[in-house]
Amino acid sequence: MRVKFRKYSWQLAPGHIRDIRQRVFIDEQKVPPELEWDDTDEIADHFLAVLPDNTPVGVARLFSTLGETGHIGRMAILPGFRGRGIGEALLHHLISEAAGNYDELRLSAQEHAIPFYQRSGFHVCSAAYDDAGIPHVDMRCLSPALVASVIEQRTAPMLLGRDAGTWLFSSEHDLVSLMDSVVGQAGQRLWLYDRILDHDLYDRHRLRELISALARRHRLSEIRLLIHDDKPLVKRRHQLVELMRRLPSRIELRLVNDDYPVEDQPFLLADRSGVLYRHDFYTPEGFAKFSDGGRVKLLAESFRRMWDAGRSSLELRELPL
Numbered sequence: 001m002r003v004k005f006r007k008y009s010w011q012l013a014p015g016h017i018r019d020i021r022q023r024v025f026i027d028e029q030k031v032p033p034e035l036e037w038d039d040t041d042e043i044a045d046h047f048l049a050v051l052p053d054n055t056p057v058g059v060a061r062l063f064s065t066l067g068e069t070g071h072i073g074r075m076a077i078l079p080g081f082r083g084r085g086i087g088e089a090l091l092h093h094l095i096s097e098a099a100g101n102y103d104e105l106r107l108s109a110q111e112h113a114i115p116f117y118q119r120s121g122f123h124v125c126s127a128a129y130d131d132a133g134i135p136h137v138d139m140r141c142l143s144p145a146l147v148a149s150v151i152e153q154r155t156a157p158m159l160l161g162r163d164a165g166t167w168l169f170s171s172e173h174d175l176v177s178l179m180d181s182v183v184g185q186a187g188q189r190l191w192l193y194d195r196i197l198d199h200d201l202y203d204r205h206r207l208r209e210l211i212s213a214l215a216r217r218h219r220l221s222e223i224r225l226l227i228h229d230d231k232p233l234v235k236r237r238h239q240l241v242e243l244m245r246r247l248p249s250r251i252e253l254r255l256v257n258d259d260y261p262v263e264d265q266p267f268l269l270a271d272r273s274g275v276l277y278r279h280d281f282y283t284p285e286g287f288a289k290f291s292d293g294g295r296v297k298l299l300a301e302s303f304r305r306m307w308d309a310g311r312s313s314l315e316l317r318e319l320p321l
Contacts, residue, residue: 001084003057005093006048010041016056017046024076031132040073045097049077049090057081058090062098070102070144091120092151095141099148103177104206105141110134121147121157123185125213142184143177160185161273163290170285176201178288179268179276184210185290186270188218191303193226194266195281197233197240208239215243215250225253226306228262230313241316254310262306269296269303 008014025031040063049058058077064070072094077087098105109117111128117139126138141147146167147157156162158181169175179201183190190211197203215221225240230253233241244251256262265286268276275296278286289295 001086002052003049003086003089004052005090006050007097008046008048010044010046013046014048014056017048017059020056020059020076020078021074023078025074028079029132029134031134035132044073047090047094047097049086058086060090060094062094064102068102069104069106070098072098072105072107075107087116088120091117092148095120095144095151096148099145102144103142105144107139108136109139110136114139118156118159118162120151121159123159125184140184142181146174146177158290160270160290164292165289167288167290168286169288172200172284175276175278175284175286176204180206180210182268182270182274182276182288182290183207183214185274186214188214188221189269189271190214190221190223191226191269191300191307192224193263193268193303193306195228196230197225197227197238199232199236199238202240203238205239208243211240211251212243212247215247221250223251224303224307225251226256226303226310227253228256228258230255230316233313234315245316253313253316254307255313256306257309257311260306260309263302267299267303269300272296275299 008017021036025036026033041061044061044063047060047062048056050056058075058081060075061073062070072091075087075090095105105122107117107122108131114124114137121141122139124137125140128135128137130136143158150157154163154165157165158167160182167178169178211223215223225244244253264280266278266281273291273293273296274289275292276286276288278284
């Protein structure tokens, strides 16, 4: 079904936006009015979906926190127009709107709507919680610009274990986006092999937070960092090293043993299906795959051999916290 989208500030928004939210959230879903109408409306962009004859059928809002993360919310389609692809078209429009402005998109999804958002590149990033008497989970997309570029061609883009496509990258920005998207979905295992823990790639707040969340989420979390050279880490404080020393039972770093065969290409493995692979140690070129169990198994075997032959870093162990 063809649909158009109009964007408004709250001050200039037509009454249709309030009417649709009233009908869907307050009347249909029994959300208390004091929870539905909040101060965020004043700072958000509001979107109205209309049919070619200008019939209003759906709404959503988009706002940011600190100008870095975009938040999608209050998505609603009128009952008589559901099941026609309008909600998906509205979500795609919001992702495209946000793509050039934010490196991350977040939303709070009702549990029954999780598959709907997964089809458009969002993954669950929290436990279930109650919001206005309705079970919700937090979901995020860590690469909105890349998702927006393929959203009409791929289903469940960047979803670990689901997206079988190949994501090529040739810039550090895309490398970082894909790395975080892989790391952010790891449920238990994260293995990283590189020459050094380059500060531009790995000494970043968002990556630290993603790895910290994985380390604390599961008592059997296994985060292994295997590198050739630890001297840059000794000379300058590194967020991953600090995290590793605070969570020594969950995060471990080893140095490769050069007397044994080692790989010439760096890679990162997430659980049994996600891989990010670079063609060499010095350029941001390679590919990511979110569902490639065969390749992950082969690389895991290579990683395990190098890991078993590796040694711990005495210099890092002696650094003060």
